[in-house]
Amino acid sequence: MEDNQRLFLISQTYATLFSVTNKIQTAGDDAIDGLTSRQMMAFIAIAHLPEGGASLNAIASKLGATKQSTAQIINNLKGKGYLQAEKNAADGRSVNLVITETGKEVFAKSGEQGWDFLQRLFREFSDEELELLWKLLKKVYEFDGKKQDGFEAEGREI
Template sequence: MTLELIHDILFSTKQLLKIKEIYFMDYSNELKELFLMNQTYATLFTLTNKIQIEGDKYFGILTSRQYMTILSILHLPEEETTLNNIARKMGTSKQNINRLVANLEKNGYVDVIPSPHDKRAINVKVTDLGKKVMVTCSRTGINFMADVFHEFTKDELETLWSLLKKMYRFNGEEQDGFEEDANFMEYEEIDKIKSEALEEFAKRRNRVNKND
Protein backbone atom coordinates (compact mmCIF):
# COMPACT_ATOMS: atom_id res chain seq x y z
CA MET A 1 0.00 0.00 0.00
CA THR A 2 1.50 3.33 -1.07
CA LEU A 3 1.79 6.34 1.18
CA GLU A 4 -0.55 8.24 -1.13
CA LEU A 5 -3.26 5.57 -0.80
CA ILE A 6 -2.87 5.45 2.98
CA HIS A 7 -3.21 9.23 3.09
CA ASP A 8 -6.40 9.11 1.00
CA ILE A 9 -7.95 6.42 3.23
CA LEU A 10 -7.09 8.27 6.44
CA PHE A 11 -8.35 11.54 4.99
CA SER A 12 -11.64 9.95 3.90
CA THR A 13 -12.15 8.35 7.32
CA LYS A 14 -11.48 11.61 9.12
CA GLN A 15 -13.87 13.43 6.82
CA LEU A 16 -16.62 10.90 7.45
CA LEU A 17 -16.12 11.12 11.20
CA LYS A 18 -16.16 14.90 11.01
CA ILE A 19 -19.33 14.91 8.90
CA LYS A 20 -21.00 12.54 11.36
CA GLU A 21 -19.92 14.70 14.29
CA ILE A 22 -21.17 17.88 12.61
CA TYR A 23 -24.50 16.24 11.73
CA PHE A 24 -25.30 15.20 15.27
CA MET A 25 -23.88 18.40 16.71
CA ASP A 26 -25.83 20.67 14.39
CA TYR A 27 -29.14 18.80 14.61
CA SER A 28 -29.22 17.61 18.21
CA ASN A 29 -31.48 20.50 19.23
CA GLU A 30 -33.73 19.95 16.23
CA LEU A 31 -34.00 16.23 16.98
CA LYS A 32 -34.97 17.05 20.55
CA GLU A 33 -37.55 19.59 19.39
CA LEU A 34 -39.02 17.13 16.89
CA PHE A 35 -39.21 14.48 19.61
CA LEU A 36 -41.05 16.90 21.91
CA MET A 37 -43.43 17.91 19.12
CA ASN A 38 -44.25 14.28 18.33
CA GLN A 39 -44.82 13.47 21.99
CA THR A 40 -46.96 16.57 22.52
CA TYR A 41 -49.08 15.77 19.46
CA ALA A 42 -49.56 12.16 20.56
CA THR A 43 -50.44 13.27 24.09
CA LEU A 44 -52.97 15.83 22.83
CA PHE A 45 -54.52 13.26 20.50
CA THR A 46 -54.94 10.59 23.18
CA LEU A 47 -55.92 13.14 25.84
CA THR A 48 -58.71 14.49 23.63
CA ASN A 49 -60.13 10.99 23.22
CA LYS A 50 -59.80 10.28 26.94
CA ILE A 51 -61.51 13.52 27.98
CA GLN A 52 -64.32 12.93 25.50
CA ILE A 53 -64.99 9.43 26.85
CA GLU A 54 -64.87 10.58 30.49
CA GLY A 55 -67.06 13.58 29.66
CA ASP A 56 -69.69 11.27 28.21
CA LYS A 57 -69.84 9.50 31.58
CA TYR A 58 -70.22 12.75 33.52
CA PHE A 59 -72.82 14.42 31.33
CA GLY A 60 -74.93 11.30 30.92
CA ILE A 61 -77.84 12.93 29.07
CA LEU A 62 -75.60 14.32 26.33
CA THR A 63 -72.33 13.17 24.86
CA SER A 64 -69.35 15.51 25.15
CA ARG A 65 -69.66 16.44 21.48
CA GLN A 66 -73.38 17.12 21.81
CA TYR A 67 -72.74 19.26 24.87
CA MET A 68 -70.07 21.29 23.07
CA THR A 69 -72.31 21.66 20.00
CA ILE A 70 -75.15 23.17 22.03
CA LEU A 71 -72.68 25.29 23.99
CA SER A 72 -71.26 26.61 20.71
CA ILE A 73 -74.74 27.54 19.51
CA LEU A 74 -75.47 29.34 22.77
CA HIS A 75 -72.24 31.32 22.44
CA LEU A 76 -73.16 32.64 19.00
CA PRO A 77 -75.50 35.56 18.23
CA GLU A 78 -79.00 34.12 17.73
CA GLU A 79 -79.17 35.15 14.06
CA GLU A 80 -75.70 33.75 13.24
CA THR A 81 -76.06 30.13 14.34
CA THR A 82 -75.37 28.63 10.92
CA LEU A 83 -73.71 25.25 10.49
CA ASN A 84 -70.56 26.97 9.22
CA ASN A 85 -70.35 29.25 12.26
CA ILE A 86 -70.95 26.37 14.66
CA ALA A 87 -68.27 24.32 12.89
CA ARG A 88 -65.82 27.23 13.11
CA LYS A 89 -66.54 27.66 16.80
CA MET A 90 -65.86 23.96 17.43
CA GLY A 91 -62.88 23.70 15.09
CA THR A 92 -64.46 20.94 13.02
CA SER A 93 -66.14 20.43 9.63
CA LYS A 94 -69.63 21.41 8.53
CA GLN A 95 -70.35 17.74 7.78
CA ASN A 96 -69.61 16.73 11.37
CA ILE A 97 -71.82 19.49 12.73
CA ASN A 98 -74.61 18.53 10.34
CA ARG A 99 -74.67 15.01 11.82
CA LEU A 100 -74.56 16.28 15.39
CA VAL A 101 -77.33 18.81 14.80
CA ALA A 102 -79.52 16.17 13.13
CA ASN A 103 -79.22 13.98 16.22
CA LEU A 104 -79.92 16.87 18.58
CA GLU A 105 -82.96 17.87 16.52
CA LYS A 106 -84.24 14.30 16.69
CA ASN A 107 -84.07 14.44 20.49
CA GLY A 108 -85.87 17.77 20.63
CA TYR A 109 -82.88 19.77 21.88
CA VAL A 110 -82.60 22.08 18.86
CA ASP A 111 -84.77 23.36 16.01
CA VAL A 112 -83.52 24.03 12.49
CA ILE A 113 -84.92 27.20 10.94
CA PRO A 114 -84.16 29.25 7.79
CA SER A 115 -81.41 31.84 8.15
CA PRO A 116 -82.75 35.42 8.04
CA HIS A 117 -79.58 36.54 6.25
CA ASP A 118 -78.94 33.75 3.73
CA LYS A 119 -81.67 31.74 1.99
CA ARG A 120 -79.18 28.95 1.28
CA ALA A 121 -78.27 28.55 4.95
CA ILE A 122 -80.06 27.39 8.07
CA ASN A 123 -79.86 28.54 11.66
CA VAL A 124 -79.91 26.21 14.64
CA LYS A 125 -81.93 27.29 17.66
CA VAL A 126 -81.69 25.63 21.06
CA THR A 127 -85.14 24.66 22.36
CA ASP A 128 -86.34 25.17 25.94
CA LEU A 129 -85.77 21.46 26.52
CA GLY A 130 -82.25 21.81 25.17
CA LYS A 131 -81.56 24.72 27.51
CA LYS A 132 -82.87 22.81 30.52
CA VAL A 133 -80.68 19.84 29.63
CA MET A 134 -77.69 22.17 29.30
CA VAL A 135 -78.32 23.65 32.74
CA THR A 136 -78.31 20.14 34.20
CA CYS A 137 -75.20 19.11 32.26
CA SER A 138 -73.40 22.34 33.11
CA ARG A 139 -73.75 21.52 36.77
CA THR A 140 -72.14 18.10 36.32
CA GLY A 141 -69.70 19.75 33.93
CA ILE A 142 -68.36 21.86 36.78
CA ASN A 143 -67.55 18.68 38.68
CA PHE A 144 -65.92 17.29 35.54
CA MET A 145 -63.72 20.37 35.18
CA ALA A 146 -62.75 20.14 38.85
CA ASP A 147 -61.70 16.51 38.43
CA VAL A 148 -59.83 16.96 35.14
CA PHE A 149 -57.82 19.92 36.42
CA HIS A 150 -57.52 18.96 40.08
CA GLU A 151 -53.69 18.99 39.97
CA PHE A 152 -53.47 22.43 38.34
CA THR A 153 -53.05 25.75 40.13
CA LYS A 154 -54.70 28.89 38.79
CA ASP A 155 -51.37 30.10 37.39
CA GLU A 156 -50.81 26.77 35.66
CA LEU A 157 -54.30 26.91 34.17
CA GLU A 158 -53.65 30.39 32.78
CA THR A 159 -50.35 29.24 31.28
CA LEU A 160 -51.92 26.10 29.80
CA TRP A 161 -54.79 28.04 28.24
CA SER A 162 -52.40 30.60 26.78
CA LEU A 163 -50.19 27.89 25.26
CA LEU A 164 -53.16 26.00 23.81
CA LYS A 165 -54.50 29.17 22.18
CA LYS A 166 -51.03 29.79 20.78
CA MET A 167 -50.99 26.28 19.35
CA TYR A 168 -54.46 26.77 17.85
CA ARG A 169 -53.01 29.58 15.72
CA PHE A 170 -50.56 27.25 13.93
CA ASN A 171 -52.32 27.90 10.59
CA GLY A 172 -52.95 31.59 11.20
CA GLU A 173 -56.54 31.13 12.37
CA GLU A 174 -57.54 32.48 15.77
CA GLN A 175 -59.78 30.44 18.03
CA ASP A 176 -63.36 31.67 18.24
CA GLY A 177 -63.58 31.17 21.99
CA PHE A 178 -66.22 30.81 24.67
CA GLU A 179 -65.36 33.76 26.90
CA GLU A 180 -68.76 35.47 26.64
CA ASP A 181 -71.77 34.34 28.66
CA ALA A 182 -74.01 31.79 26.96
CA ASN A 183 -77.52 32.74 25.87
CA PHE A 184 -79.52 30.63 28.29
CA MET A 185 -79.33 32.59 31.52
CA GLU A 186 -82.98 33.64 31.56
CA TYR A 187 -84.07 30.76 33.78
CA GLU A 188 -85.12 31.93 37.24
CA GLU A 189 -83.47 28.93 38.93
CA ILE A 190 -80.13 29.47 37.22
CA ASP A 191 -78.72 31.66 40.01
CA LYS A 192 -79.52 29.04 42.64
CA ILE A 193 -78.04 26.24 40.53
CA LYS A 194 -74.90 28.27 39.81
CA SER A 195 -74.52 29.15 43.49
CA GLU A 196 -74.80 25.53 44.62
CA ALA A 197 -72.46 24.26 41.91
CA LEU A 198 -69.87 26.96 42.58
CA GLU A 199 -69.98 26.25 46.32
CA GLU A 200 -69.07 22.62 45.65
CA PHE A 201 -66.46 23.69 43.11
CA ALA A 202 -64.89 26.08 45.63
CA LYS A 203 -64.56 23.27 48.17
CA ARG A 204 -62.78 21.09 45.61
CA ARG A 205 -60.42 23.87 44.55
CA ASN A 206 -59.64 24.82 48.14
CA ARG A 207 -58.46 21.27 48.73
CA VAL A 208 -56.17 21.60 45.71
CA ASN A 209 -54.76 24.94 46.85
CA LYS A 210 -54.06 23.63 50.36
CA ASN A 211 -52.03 20.78 48.91
CA ASP A 212 -49.80 23.09 46.85
Template sequence: MSLTASLLTAATVLVDDIHSGVAARGYTDIRPTHGFVFSRLSEAGATVTEVAEHLGVTRQAASQIVDELVAKGYVERRPHPSDARARLVVLTERGVRCTWAAEDAAVDALESWEDILGEQRLLAMRDELVRLAPNGPLRPAW
Protein backbone atom coordinates in the same frame (compact mmCIF):
# COMPACT_ATOMS: atom_id res chain seq x y z
CA MET B 1 -45.03 10.68 27.38
CA SER B 2 -44.49 13.75 25.22
CA LEU B 3 -46.15 17.05 26.01
CA THR B 4 -48.32 16.70 22.90
CA ALA B 5 -49.53 13.24 23.86
CA SER B 6 -50.08 14.33 27.46
CA LEU B 7 -52.22 17.31 26.46
CA LEU B 8 -54.28 15.25 24.02
CA THR B 9 -54.72 12.46 26.57
CA ALA B 10 -55.81 14.93 29.25
CA ALA B 11 -58.33 16.47 26.85
CA THR B 12 -59.68 13.03 25.97
CA VAL B 13 -60.03 12.07 29.64
CA LEU B 14 -61.84 15.34 30.34
CA VAL B 15 -64.25 14.90 27.42
CA ASP B 16 -64.94 11.30 28.45
CA ASP B 17 -65.56 12.29 32.07
CA ILE B 18 -67.91 15.12 31.07
CA HIS B 19 -69.77 12.79 28.70
CA SER B 20 -70.15 10.19 31.45
CA GLY B 21 -71.43 12.87 33.82
CA VAL B 22 -73.95 14.09 31.27
CA ALA B 23 -75.18 10.52 30.74
CA ALA B 24 -75.46 10.03 34.51
CA ARG B 25 -77.70 13.11 34.58
CA GLY B 26 -80.13 11.44 32.17
CA TYR B 27 -78.88 12.53 28.75
CA THR B 28 -77.93 9.10 27.43
CA ASP B 29 -78.79 9.67 23.78
CA ILE B 30 -76.00 12.09 22.89
CA ARG B 31 -72.35 11.74 21.92
CA PRO B 32 -69.40 13.92 22.90
CA THR B 33 -69.50 15.55 19.45
CA HIS B 34 -72.94 16.91 20.29
CA GLY B 35 -71.49 18.82 23.22
CA PHE B 36 -69.13 20.64 20.86
CA VAL B 37 -72.14 21.55 18.71
CA PHE B 38 -74.00 22.81 21.80
CA SER B 39 -71.03 25.00 22.70
CA ARG B 40 -71.32 26.72 19.32
CA LEU B 41 -75.09 27.11 19.55
CA SER B 42 -75.28 28.24 23.17
CA GLU B 43 -74.84 31.95 22.49
CA ALA B 44 -77.29 32.80 19.73
CA GLY B 45 -77.49 29.78 17.49
CA ALA B 46 -75.65 29.21 14.22
CA THR B 47 -76.20 28.12 10.67
CA VAL B 48 -75.24 24.61 9.59
CA THR B 49 -72.32 26.14 7.69
CA GLU B 50 -71.10 27.80 10.90
CA VAL B 51 -71.49 24.52 12.80
CA ALA B 52 -69.43 22.79 10.08
CA GLU B 53 -66.68 25.41 10.36
CA HIS B 54 -66.74 25.13 14.15
CA LEU B 55 -66.38 21.34 14.07
CA GLY B 56 -63.95 21.27 11.16
CA VAL B 57 -66.21 18.98 9.12
CA THR B 58 -68.09 19.25 5.84
CA ARG B 59 -71.42 21.00 5.64
CA GLN B 60 -73.03 17.64 4.87
CA ALA B 61 -71.59 16.06 8.02
CA ALA B 62 -72.73 19.01 10.13
CA SER B 63 -76.19 18.81 8.57
CA GLN B 64 -76.43 15.13 9.54
CA ILE B 65 -75.44 15.94 13.13
CA VAL B 66 -78.00 18.76 13.27
CA ASP B 67 -80.70 16.48 11.81
CA GLU B 68 -79.93 13.95 14.55
CA LEU B 69 -80.14 16.61 17.26
CA VAL B 70 -83.42 17.93 15.84
CA ALA B 71 -84.88 14.41 15.89
CA LYS B 72 -83.83 14.02 19.53
CA GLY B 73 -85.34 17.36 20.53
CA TYR B 74 -82.12 19.17 21.46
CA VAL B 75 -82.14 21.79 18.70
CA GLU B 76 -84.54 23.30 16.21
CA ARG B 77 -84.21 25.18 12.95
CA ARG B 78 -85.68 28.68 12.72
CA PRO B 79 -85.70 31.33 10.04
CA HIS B 80 -82.48 33.33 10.13
CA PRO B 81 -83.18 36.86 11.38
CA SER B 82 -81.03 38.58 8.76
CA ASP B 83 -80.61 36.08 5.89
CA ALA B 84 -83.78 34.81 4.25
CA ARG B 85 -81.83 32.01 2.52
CA ALA B 86 -80.39 30.59 5.75
CA ARG B 87 -81.82 28.68 8.69
CA LEU B 88 -80.63 29.29 12.22
CA VAL B 89 -80.07 26.25 14.44
CA VAL B 90 -80.83 26.99 18.10
CA LEU B 91 -80.98 25.00 21.31
CA THR B 92 -84.39 23.95 22.56
CA GLU B 93 -85.21 23.99 26.26
CA ARG B 94 -84.04 20.37 26.40
CA GLY B 95 -80.76 21.40 24.74
CA VAL B 96 -80.26 24.20 27.24
CA ARG B 97 -80.87 21.82 30.15
CA CYS B 98 -78.35 19.41 28.63
CA THR B 99 -75.73 22.17 28.48
CA TRP B 100 -76.37 22.89 32.16
CA ALA B 101 -75.86 19.19 32.89
CA ALA B 102 -72.58 19.34 30.94
CA GLU B 103 -71.42 22.36 32.94
CA ASP B 104 -72.14 20.52 36.20
CA ALA B 105 -70.39 17.40 34.87
CA ALA B 106 -67.34 19.51 33.93
CA VAL B 107 -67.12 20.87 37.46
CA ASP B 108 -67.31 17.32 38.81
CA ALA B 109 -64.71 16.09 36.32
CA LEU B 110 -62.22 18.73 37.39
CA GLU B 111 -62.54 17.88 41.08
CA SER B 112 -60.11 14.97 40.66
CA TRP B 113 -57.70 17.26 38.82
CA GLU B 114 -57.88 19.72 41.69
CA ASP B 115 -57.30 16.89 44.17
CA ILE B 116 -54.10 15.95 42.29
CA LEU B 117 -52.76 19.41 41.43
CA GLY B 118 -54.30 21.65 44.05
CA GLU B 119 -56.50 24.64 43.31
CA GLN B 120 -53.68 27.12 42.66
CA ARG B 121 -51.78 24.89 40.21
CA LEU B 122 -55.00 24.00 38.39
CA LEU B 123 -55.90 27.68 38.00
CA ALA B 124 -52.33 28.47 36.91
CA MET B 125 -52.55 25.69 34.30
CA ARG B 126 -55.83 27.14 33.05
CA ASP B 127 -54.30 30.60 32.78
CA GLU B 128 -51.31 29.29 30.82
CA LEU B 129 -53.52 27.29 28.45
CA VAL B 130 -55.65 30.39 27.82
CA ARG B 131 -52.45 32.28 26.96
CA LEU B 132 -51.49 29.55 24.47
CA ALA B 133 -54.91 29.23 22.84
CA PRO B 134 -56.93 32.32 23.73
CA ASN B 135 -59.66 31.97 21.12
CA GLY B 136 -60.17 28.26 20.60
CA PRO B 137 -61.69 26.74 18.62
CA LEU B 138 -63.42 24.32 20.97
CA ARG B 139 -63.82 21.27 18.78
CA PRO B 140 -63.30 17.52 18.95
CA ALA B 141 -59.80 16.25 18.33
CA TRP B 142 -60.89 14.03 15.46
Protein backbone atom coordinates in the same frame (compact mmCIF):
# COMPACT_ATOMS: atom_id res chain seq x y z
CA MET C 1 -31.45 21.66 20.91
CA GLU C 2 -30.61 19.11 18.25
CA ASP C 3 -33.10 18.46 15.45
CA ASN C 4 -33.63 14.84 16.54
CA GLN C 5 -34.40 15.88 20.11
CA ARG C 6 -36.81 18.58 18.89
CA LEU C 7 -38.54 16.10 16.56
CA PHE C 8 -38.87 13.68 19.48
CA LEU C 9 -40.42 16.38 21.69
CA ILE C 10 -42.79 17.51 18.96
CA SER C 11 -43.98 13.98 18.22
CA GLN C 12 -44.39 13.19 21.92
CA THR C 13 -46.31 16.42 22.49
CA TYR C 14 -48.62 15.68 19.57
CA ALA C 15 -49.23 12.08 20.65
CA THR C 16 -49.90 13.17 24.22
CA LEU C 17 -52.26 15.97 23.16
CA PHE C 18 -54.12 13.53 20.92
CA SER C 19 -54.52 10.89 23.63
CA VAL C 20 -55.37 13.47 26.33
CA THR C 21 -58.20 14.95 24.26
CA ASN C 22 -59.62 11.47 23.60
CA LYS C 23 -59.34 10.52 27.27
CA ILE C 24 -61.03 13.74 28.41
CA GLN C 25 -63.81 13.34 25.85
CA THR C 26 -64.47 9.75 26.94
CA ALA C 27 -64.42 10.66 30.64
CA GLY C 28 -66.71 13.63 29.96
CA ASP C 29 -69.14 11.40 28.08
CA ASP C 30 -69.24 9.07 31.09
CA ALA C 31 -69.69 11.96 33.56
CA ILE C 32 -72.55 13.70 31.77
CA ASP C 33 -76.03 12.19 31.37
CA GLY C 34 -78.12 13.11 28.34
CA LEU C 35 -75.41 14.69 26.18
CA THR C 36 -71.98 13.70 24.93
CA SER C 37 -69.08 16.09 25.41
CA ARG C 38 -69.26 17.06 21.73
CA GLN C 39 -73.02 17.68 21.96
CA MET C 40 -72.48 19.79 25.06
CA MET C 41 -69.86 21.85 23.23
CA ALA C 42 -72.31 22.35 20.33
CA PHE C 43 -74.83 23.83 22.79
CA ILE C 44 -72.12 26.08 24.24
CA ALA C 45 -71.10 27.18 20.73
CA ILE C 46 -74.72 28.12 19.95
CA ALA C 47 -74.86 30.15 23.16
CA HIS C 48 -71.73 32.04 22.09
CA LEU C 49 -73.08 32.94 18.66
CA PRO C 50 -75.29 35.98 18.06
CA GLU C 51 -79.04 35.45 18.24
CA GLY C 52 -80.13 34.20 14.82
CA GLY C 53 -76.54 33.40 13.82
CA ALA C 54 -76.28 29.74 14.79
CA SER C 55 -75.82 28.25 11.33
CA LEU C 56 -74.08 24.92 10.81
CA ASN C 57 -71.03 26.72 9.40
CA ALA C 58 -70.87 29.15 12.34
CA ILE C 59 -71.11 26.32 14.89
CA ALA C 60 -68.41 24.30 13.07
CA SER C 61 -66.16 27.35 12.99
CA LYS C 62 -66.68 28.02 16.69
CA LEU C 63 -65.83 24.39 17.50
CA GLY C 64 -62.83 24.28 15.16
CA ALA C 65 -64.44 21.26 13.50
CA THR C 66 -65.45 20.29 9.99
CA LYS C 67 -68.92 20.99 8.69
CA GLN C 68 -69.44 17.23 8.21
CA SER C 69 -68.56 16.22 11.79
CA THR C 70 -70.61 19.12 13.15
CA ALA C 71 -73.57 18.07 10.98
CA GLN C 72 -73.50 14.62 12.62
CA ILE C 73 -73.69 16.18 16.08
CA ILE C 74 -76.43 18.63 15.05
CA ASN C 75 -78.51 15.97 13.28
CA ASN C 76 -78.33 13.78 16.38
CA LEU C 77 -79.49 16.68 18.57
CA LYS C 78 -82.29 17.52 16.15
CA GLY C 79 -83.35 13.85 16.11
CA LYS C 80 -83.65 13.91 19.90
CA GLY C 81 -85.78 17.06 19.71
CA TYR C 82 -83.11 19.23 21.40
CA LEU C 83 -82.59 21.52 18.40
CA GLN C 84 -84.79 22.76 15.60
CA ALA C 85 -83.92 24.48 12.35
CA GLU C 86 -85.51 27.82 11.50
CA LYS C 87 -85.11 29.96 8.40
CA ASN C 88 -82.89 32.96 8.87
CA ALA C 89 -85.05 36.10 8.73
CA ALA C 90 -82.24 38.14 7.16
CA ASP C 91 -81.16 35.46 4.63
CA GLY C 92 -83.83 32.99 3.52
CA ARG C 93 -81.16 30.63 2.16
CA SER C 94 -79.59 30.21 5.60
CA VAL C 95 -80.88 28.08 8.45
CA ASN C 96 -80.43 28.90 12.13
CA LEU C 97 -80.37 26.24 14.79
CA VAL C 98 -82.41 26.98 17.89
CA ILE C 99 -82.39 25.08 21.17
CA THR C 100 -85.85 23.72 22.06
CA GLU C 101 -87.34 23.79 25.55
CA THR C 102 -86.48 20.09 25.92
CA GLY C 103 -82.93 20.88 24.82
CA LYS C 104 -82.71 23.68 27.38
CA GLU C 105 -83.78 21.28 30.15
CA VAL C 106 -81.26 18.62 29.11
CA PHE C 107 -78.51 21.24 28.77
CA ALA C 108 -79.21 22.63 32.26
CA LYS C 109 -78.98 19.17 33.84
CA SER C 110 -75.93 18.20 31.79
CA GLY C 111 -74.32 21.57 32.44
CA GLU C 112 -74.27 20.96 36.18
CA GLN C 113 -72.69 17.55 35.66
CA GLY C 114 -70.23 19.02 33.16
CA TRP C 115 -69.19 21.72 35.64
CA ASP C 116 -68.59 19.05 38.30
CA PHE C 117 -66.49 17.07 35.79
CA LEU C 118 -64.39 20.11 34.89
CA GLN C 119 -63.80 20.88 38.56
CA ARG C 120 -62.47 17.33 39.07
CA LEU C 121 -60.44 17.43 35.85
CA PHE C 122 -58.56 20.59 36.80
CA ARG C 123 -58.50 20.27 40.60
CA GLU C 124 -54.70 19.84 40.73
CA PHE C 125 -54.01 22.96 38.65
CA SER C 126 -53.18 26.30 40.21
CA ASP C 127 -54.73 29.43 38.70
CA GLU C 128 -51.37 30.26 37.13
CA GLU C 129 -51.08 26.79 35.58
CA LEU C 130 -54.58 27.06 34.14
CA GLU C 131 -53.79 30.44 32.60
CA LEU C 132 -50.55 29.09 31.12
CA LEU C 133 -52.23 25.96 29.76
CA TRP C 134 -54.96 28.05 28.13
CA LYS C 135 -52.36 30.37 26.61
CA LEU C 136 -50.31 27.47 25.25
CA LEU C 137 -53.35 25.66 23.83
CA LYS C 138 -54.45 28.83 22.02
CA LYS C 139 -50.93 29.07 20.60
CA VAL C 140 -51.16 25.48 19.32
CA TYR C 141 -54.61 26.20 17.86
CA GLU C 142 -53.19 29.10 15.85
CA PHE C 143 -50.54 26.97 14.08
CA ASP C 144 -52.19 27.77 10.74
CA GLY C 145 -52.49 31.51 11.36
CA LYS C 146 -56.20 31.37 12.27
CA LYS C 147 -57.11 32.72 15.68
CA GLN C 148 -59.49 30.71 17.76
CA ASP C 149 -62.99 32.14 17.71
CA GLY C 150 -63.27 31.12 21.30
CA PHE C 151 -65.68 31.26 24.15
CA GLU C 152 -64.18 34.18 26.07
CA ALA C 153 -67.20 36.44 25.69
CA GLU C 154 -70.32 35.90 27.73
CA GLY C 155 -72.69 33.57 25.97
CA ARG C 156 -76.41 33.99 25.72
CA GLU C 157 -78.40 32.23 28.39
CA ILE C 158 -79.79 28.89 27.31
